[in-house]
Amino acid sequence: MIETNKGVEEFDSRDRALVWRITGGRTRALLGVADRYVPDLITSFREAAADLMHRATPLDLPTLDAEQQRLEHRLQAYGACRDSPAIWTAKGIAEPDQIADLSDDEFADLLASQGAPHDAR
């Protein structure tokens, strides 16, 4: 949609590496947009979905206040970034350009090392 409306200069959907850096699962997980990151298997996804279904956070004021703070912080801290490696550098992650090359286990370790203060919910 971005490319259709704003042109290939804004977002080139044929540039697979770019698409993964902007909207890929690892980017979403590291930024705290996702509740969980699972290996690329339907069974992993199904198990995580079944588990999370029973952990829904109540839609109340404390939850949404926390979400407001989390999203304000993200905007303040990374609002000037145009690509994910710039965010990983700001977060102090070593080798910010190599995230896509990590194995699932290595990525899980990296994610765990970041803690969860900015995770979704």
Added chain:
Amino acid sequence: MTLDEVVPALFPAGHDVVPGPHDTVSGTGRLADGGEAAVLGVTGGAPLGIESAIVLASHVLDLARRDDDAPLVLLVDTASQRMARRDELLGLNEYLAHLAKCLHLASSKGHRSVSILHGAAAAGAFIATALATDRLVAVPGAEPSVMDLPSIARVTKLDLETLQRMAGSTPIFAPGIEALTRTGAVAQNWTDPAEFAQRLQELLRQPAASTDERGRLGAERGGRQAAARVAKLVMAQAEGHAGR
């Protein structure tokens, strides 16, 4: 209608709506019965980006925190969600969902909410603002759309001409007030500004619906024949699942 036309028509008894950062407005308006409504808006046909979404959400949370039950009037004149690589990177979807959730929360805490659509609204910006309040009212100048047809063409890989032809006979993804009224998304159309204040008061006086009425309206108006039925089935399954 422009913002300067809509606000006095809604609140002839007075208002203190002022521009805020990132194409937003905020303030209060005096209702016909003397009560006060919180007023927020996204203006100037500006796309809804992460900045404007978080500013609006902050105001809505302030309202939700209050002990009173002051209603909310949300003025909508936007475009689509901001289509930019940078906003996408930062999780615009999450900011928009957050705004929609905040609006839902304020409503569930007793603050009746009405959107007044007086310009364009499309896609994510439409969902997170006008479609996230209790009621959506279209006034002259309203140009709602679910998604622009060229984008639908790109995503579905159907050619534009086919989509234009389909949009002529089915309102599901056709743009415009008429189509979105038939789907149930638009509750009322107001055309005479002299009646806005009274009609707003009447709308806010109606008891809060315990459920989302858009599915039912869409079925009655013939624009969404399956949505209400499907939503009911999903609800029933979810309730069954919650008991396990």
